[in-house]
Amino acid sequence: xxxxxxxxxxxxxxxxxxxxxxxxxxxxxxxxxxxxxxxxxxxxxxxxxxxxxxxxxxxxxxxxxxxxxxxxxxxxxxxxxxxxxxxxxxxxxxxxxxxxxxxxxxxxxxxxxxxxxxxxxxxxxxxxxxxx
Numbered sequence: 375x376x377x378x379x380x381x382x383x384x385x386x387x388x389x390x391x392x393x394x395x396x397x398x399x400x401x402x403x404x405x406x407x408x409x410x411x412x413x414x415x416x417x418x419x420x421x422x423x424x425x426x427x428x429x430x431x432x433x434x435x436x437x438x439x440x441x442x443x444x445x446x447x448x449x450x451x452x453x454x455x456x457x458x459x460x461x462x463x464x465x466x467x468x469x470x471x472x473x474x475x476x477x478x479x480x481x482x483x484x485x486x487x488x489x490x491x492x493x494x495x496x497x498x499x500x501x502x503x504x505x506x
Contacts, residue, residue: 384422391415391425394433402434 395403395411403411411432418424458464495501 384420387422387425388415388419391428392419395428398433403432404434405431 392412392415395408395415398408400408405411406414411428415424415428418427
């Protein structure tokens with residue numbers, strides 16, 4: 375069974391390259407016309423020269439699945455994954471969210487501190503507490 379594996383791998387690559395070449399639109403084929411690529415794949419498929427040449431030099435490179443476009447197109451913006459601690463938008467959203475919570479907590483603490491200080495001063499001076 376194992377002795378058939380190299381033959382099956384060559385056959386699978388040959389078929390894949392042939393079908394990929396047939397399904398690729400003419401405007402996406404690089405280097406040579408599509409018909410010439412089909413002939414190269416069929417003639418040199420047994421020695422893997424044709425299919426490998428097609429995969430390396432003939433077909434257009436595909437854009438990543440994340441929606442990035444080819445860098446050669448006008449107005450294309452390359453999108454890459456960025457770690458959260460390097461992403462300014464993510465950091466800003468965290469800063470906004472936590473800043474609001476922290477500021478509210480700080481105002482509450484300051485108000486409580488002022489109230490306690492006033493109460494302590496009144497006790498020291500013997501004044502009557504004011505009704506608020």
